[in-house]
Amino acid sequence: MLINSINFLIRIKKFFMLLIMLTAGISSDVLAEYADVVLNRIADKNDIRPVIFPHWFHRIRFRCKVCHGELGFIMRAGANEMDMGKIIDGQYCGTCHNDNIAWGVENCDLCHSGKPGLKTGIRGSNQTGGPGQW
């Protein structure tokens, strides 16, 4: 039985080689953590890296209702017209990112950490790349 199956495997050697190459290929396709948001409405235009917002990090610490209720973030990537003026005034991210609850706005690079040229939108492996407007 075992010998038979090994013989079979020998016959499909090329298939194995292909499979190895394919799996290696697939692993390099996986991007971003699920639900990471790229915010680049105005960052590139102002010569600063786009913002990468990690949902996973924030939801460990806050429930959805905090940002999408109290802070007024619309649940649609790119639909919130925040800018640094509003954030410094304590709106949007500035509710927490004020050196009180979280790091303050002087730490530009910690939020503005994306590759230049990224498009605004929600990301995360192949699972968020559906046919819709995400």
Added chain:
Amino acid sequence: MKKKYYFYILLLFISLSLQSAEQNWKALSKDGLHDPESPAIGFLQEPSEALSLLPPDYVGNKVSWIRALREQYIEPRTNILPETDIEVLDMDIIMERTGELPMVLFPHKPHTEWLDCNNCHDEIFIKKVDANPVNMFAILSGEYCGRCHGAVAFPLTECNRCHSVIRSTFTGKPGVQPERADRKIKK
């Protein structure tokens, strides 16, 4: 001669196992979004550092966020402003118009533990059973449930998590359930 093919098989397993370790959580510098030259790399928490400690799932962030919250692996804040009302609603709704698929059980509880009523009502869903023209095409386009599912909540590849009530074994009435239906079905 045969040893050579054992080697190929071994190589396949190594490639698969390396991959699964890497696929769970990509390092920030390799995630395709963060600029590897950004000063933030090295300062920001890596996903694997936090997410590997939480109850596992096989999709999304590879974390069962519902279990993480219920079993108090995490205790995310419910509010920042002291005057905010925190409401959790324990009410199940069964939606019967799902074609050939099992009916959809929508549990308010796990949703309201994370979300506020206003996040869904009345902008995305009217508060009335069967009054919302929900369909999978709209959901896949990012409307209705698709606002979150497929983006930040578990992805739309997980049909059975919503389509969970099998018609032939369900004895109650669709719509608002008198007691929590998921408890009743599990028996």
